[in-house]
Amino acid sequence: MAETLPLEGHWLWMILGFAMGVVEIVAPGYFLIWLGVAALLTGIVALLTGITLLLQLAVFAVLAAIAVFAGRRWFGADAIDASDPLQADRAQRLVGHVVVVIEAIDHGRGRVEAGGGIWNARGLDAPVGAQLRAVGSDHGALLVEPLP
Known part of the structure; x- marks a missing residue:
């Protein structure tokens, strides 16, 4: 008899997404937040559809790629222009x-x-x-x- 996880897959995705958000707050880097968003969305998709773990991993991979790309594009396109270029020097x-x-x-x-x-x-x-x-x-x- 195969062991089962104590939580259903969608809850694990949501916990993982929340944990990544917390880690991003503690050690900001503008990367884990996007993976966290992808994990939360994967959890929601898994909750609503009941898809298998393999499909959940595929959904996470696609959402993670989209989220990271969108996040980099959003922050990269709106680079902060300092009114004082010597502000940090x-x-x-x-x-x-x-x-x-x-x-x-x-x-x-x-x-x-x-x-x-x-x-x-x-x-x-x-x-x-x-x-x-x-x-x-x-x-x-x-x-x-x-x-x-």
Whole structure:
């Protein structure tokens, strides 16, 4: 005698879909949500039609492909245009600002205060308290030079 699952197939699909939605909320990536939607829809189809497990897997595969394709197209077509292209690059946003040396720049390296934070700096040697201008950034360090 073959063992049966304690839950019917449609409930397993719905639980799987819900679980994928929860995982997407905890660790967002915009992928599992679409598989979760496909699993929920597969559960609904299985509940309404009573199809076999093999057909349920086929329905899930088709719905998953459609859902992932539609989701990627939806999010890909509406890419967010930032009004500030340097929004995520804090160091580049400081270019042109006056910075104050808080750890002497010696042999081309030191630390400066700029934009409410402390930054590694590279440039000509300068004593503590000197005011310099940020002219660029390189791997998170501000490139500085003397004020004119």
